[in-house]
Amino acid sequence: MKEYKPxxxxxxxxxxxxxxxxxxxxxxxxxxxDHILKNRITKKGAILTxxxxxxxxxxxxxxxxxxxxxxxxxxxxxxRQEQFVGNSMKCRKLRMIPMECIVxxxxxGSGWESYQKDGTICGINLPAGLKESEKLPEPIFTPSTKxxxxxxxxxVSLEQGAEVLEKExxxxxxxxxxxxxDYTLAIYKKCADYALKRGIIIADTKFEFGLDEDGNIVLxxxxxxxxxxxxxxxxxxxxxxxxxxxxxxxxxxxxxxxxDSDYMLPQDVIDKTIEKYREAFLLLTxxxxx
Numbered sequence: 001m002k003e004y005k006p007x008x009x010x011x012x013x014x015x016x017x018x019x020x021x022x023x024x025x026x027x028x029x030x031x032x033x034d035h036i037l038k039n040r041i042t043k044k045g046a047i048l049t050x051x052x053x054x055x056x057x058x059x060x061x062x063x064x065x066x067x068x069x070x071x072x073x074x075x076x077x078x079x080r081q082e083q084f085v086g087n088s089m090k091c092r093k094l095r096m097i098p099m100e101c102i103v104x105x106x107x108x109g110s111g112w113e114s115y116q117k118d119g120t121i122c123g124i125n126l127p128a129g130l131k132e133s134e135k136l137p138e139p140i141f142t143p144s145t146k147x148x149x150x151x152x153x154x155x156v157s158l159e160q161g162a163e164v165l166e167k168e169x170x171x172x173x174x175x176x177x178x179x180x181x182d183y184t185l186a187i188y189k190k191c192a193d194y195a196l197k198r199g200i201i202i203a204d205t206k207f208e209f210g211l212d213e214d215g216n217i218v219l220x221x222x223x224x225x226x227x228x229x230x231x232x233x234x235x236x237x238x239x240x241x242x243x244x245x246x247x248x249x250x251x252x253x254x255x256x257x258x259x260d261s262d263y264m265l266p267q268d269v270i271d272k273t274i275e276k277y278r279e280a281f282l283l284l285t286x287x288x289x290x
Contacts (some may be wrong), residue, residue, distance in 0.1 A: 004016045014192075019276070023079055023090055026045035026089075029088070030044065031055070037265060039270055041273055043289070044273075046086035047281050050285075051281055052223045052224075055223040055224045057218075057225065058191065062190065063218065064218050065220065066094055066212075068092060070090075072084060072086075086134065086283065088130050091220070094220050095211055096220065097208070098165070099165065099177070099208075101209065102205070103141055103185060103188040103204060104139065104140050105201070106136060107130050107136060108203050120154075124140050124142065130240040130289075133203070133239060139185055141181045143161045143180075145160050145161070158181060165177050167266075184207050192282070196234060196282060200283055208220050227248060230245060230247055231247045231280050238255075251269065254269050
């Protein structure tokens, strides 16, 4: 059996090259505040992978995506080992667009902190008098530039983002920046409307895009998982305070409250975290995760 080594290792994922495609493996690692925690969240990677597949299928009428298969039988024998089953995606190779495409539908987190200071989020002026966790009049696109492991991503304006893309894609920087903005907002609106009917508020999320071999923009990476999004339960939602969360905000909040934890979670926090991931999966897909 041929062995494979990842050519890219991120905070929570490993990426392998396999002939004319790639295999993206979502591990059970979890990160917060740009640190990889010392614990593993059992089955987290598989839930994220299956959730991404659900959203890729749901959004392909807006934009094609890079997913080929999540069936390990479609992958080389090496990826049929137990540690890869359920948490691996076979994907088309893309030339990635170096921009984190962040969309915010509600005011929370760093956006709320910024708004309290000067009434803006990432330089975008917002109406006065908004409350914490309140729904924004319209979702806003607040991109950031990609950072290497350990560095913070940098928020940029659309114009700054276009300049970054122009260096990577001469003659297409502005075009690509505007297209990924429009795709980001369209995908978010469709998915947020759907999730709301299922009892989940998608407060914000991020997407990544790339170019296929024909130069078309394609949705890549992961989509609308608890790792890339803020999911809140609709039940009990009220603006003016922080919201309980289905995503790793639960982990972030615990770490903030325990600054001496050395990024080690107690078992009850691990158990509650995976329970929230499972609950979100059930609400969104209508299926129990097995």
